Amino acid sequence: MKEKKNLEFKSTITNTFLKTVSAYSNFGDGEIWFGINDDGSVCGIEHPETVCIDIENRINDSISPKPEFEMKVDTSKNIICLTVREGAYKPYLYKGKAYRRSDTASIEVDQAELKRLVLEGSNLYFEELPSEKQTLRFEELSKKLIEKLEIQTVSEDVLRTLGFYTKNREYNNAAALLSDENTFYGIDMARFGSSINEIMDRETFSRISILKQYDAAVNMIKRYYQYEEINEIERKKVDLIPETAYREAIANALVHRDWSIPAHIRILMFKDRIEIKSPGGLPKEITADEYLNGEISCLRNPILGNLFFRLQYIEMFGTGIRRIQYSYRNALIKPKFEVTDNVISVVLPVLNSQYQVTSDERKIINELGQGGQLSSSEIAKRTGMKKSKTLRLIEHLKEKGCVRVIGNGRGTKYTL
Template sequence: ASKQDLSFKQLEAEFQKVLGIEALNNDLLKTLGLVNRQGYTYAGQLLSDSPGPYHASLDIARFGESSSLFLHRESLEDCSVLYQYHRVLELLDAWYAQYEQVSGFYREKRIQIPREACREALVNALVHRDYSLRVGIRVAAYPDRLEITSPGGLPSGLSLAEYLSGRISVPRNAIVAQVFHRLSIMERFATGVRRIQESYRDFLQKPSFLVTENTVTVVLPKVSYTEVHERKVYVSDRKAVHQRVLSLFFTTETITRSDVEHQLGISATSAKRVLAGMVQSYLVKKEGVGPATRYRRM
């Protein structure tokens, strides 16, 4: 697609669903940094329905017992990076056996590889990859692990130790990262690696990070939820609950526990637990104490 005939149906649908906007007009595209005086920006190309020759491809394959046995393979080309994100998660949900349990207020479907880790590793690849390279992101699903390889090494100025600490972020594609953040796909800058590590906290298996000059690979081993027994394995539709709470910030800068109670139709105790989880996930920050406590979006 040329810079004059791009469409944003996928992005518009996401903004309508998550943020409640009526239409993705040109003013909003400019605000998002997808359009400037010269036309569509690089980020605008990547988030359009048909990026064209911008090498925004992603290859995903499912392997059998050996790397030479292909059970499924797809090449996602000339499509929005948003579509790539959703399609990969859809396939992983189908390929890895699902596990479900009710725990308190939450209910969530999990797969044999912590879904939070899958999501964060995929988001990191889409946001941090070097789109100037003529190779795509590679997602390889093996019976015992998932590997996500992103083209391009670490961004200039970011050391391996800083990357592994999960406390510093230097996104190559800052506008794409900002859009993902607005859509609550990317929770907060510089927390992806840490969240991947934390998702394996209750398991013997641990993720690994392989960094070379030209690639970054995240290896996520399969886990067994039965191994943790009575330890906290939250099974919840946590993201959907959090998005409903975040929608309160469309009309105000801060919210209270009472606001969450009314928005979700839950008790004060449950609302407190939801907000505590959102603070821990760096979605909101707590201000004040006692009756004066309020919450602000990060």
């Protein structure tokens, strides 16, 4: 057994484990096993029952507020399992600092993450906090509401219905983000030539309504990834990248990003793809698999999300990824989604892109391209290659983003 994000080993009792208690209390359940070496071997703890009392006292004296935990002793091996539960009254501080897990280490959170913990502990969203600026204009929003919802006048009652006020009747951050002028970062777009050193175009849209940012971002794809094809007397619009997929990705980036982070959404435009990088990672309530499979929708910014839904910029919550994938249902190269703690990335390939692969890798792609899901044994049989070579080539194709893995163990299947 090895250490991991939610499992830590301690061979002795020192106060360093208290950082991990803070991390688990703030960011998710975890266990600390005392009497286990870093390599997973058992060394044991003398007088474990007495040590349990010492551990409990250290936690109660050092972590504020008091976290939720329990301990169990394995008397056959003289080891202690300390289980820490994620708490509701965040942040949980050790010596005035909050911690989080980074792989197998417990590290201090930055100021932005600390603010998010404070909000979470207060059961608040960042968009609900009072705006620093209280003199706001909504000309762009009014235009959209009149156009899309046929509202005659955007009154204070309409703004209240949209959720733009705090309990103290102040404008909140959601209102500021939708106002004509604000203090927030926005979207930074760059179009590259043959390399990232060759910048062909650059636009930054910030400190303006996110509705205007959305329109500006859409105009860029129309400029560089659409053209008209004339066939006899018919004029047809051709999308190099599906506009529906791009619109969905931009709307999701604006609605789901963490606006407390002082960073732009980055849109990188290449000849063969567009990369969209949104600050903030996923809300803690959902996993990467749930996000990618569209199994659950957990809005980080529900006020913004509801407005975008009313304006028909997004469809039903939680369907964005599936709608993007559906736009590429007939394409050889599919969109890619990557989730880290701080960034969500979406890569939209040009529809006529081709994989840069070897002839043997192409054989595997051709078999997978016939539809369905195949095991490595089935692929080896169809291509006439040895199993070991097939597995090696599949690993290369996974690294290139050509092949997706489904399942694990003996039930592992592969698809494009």
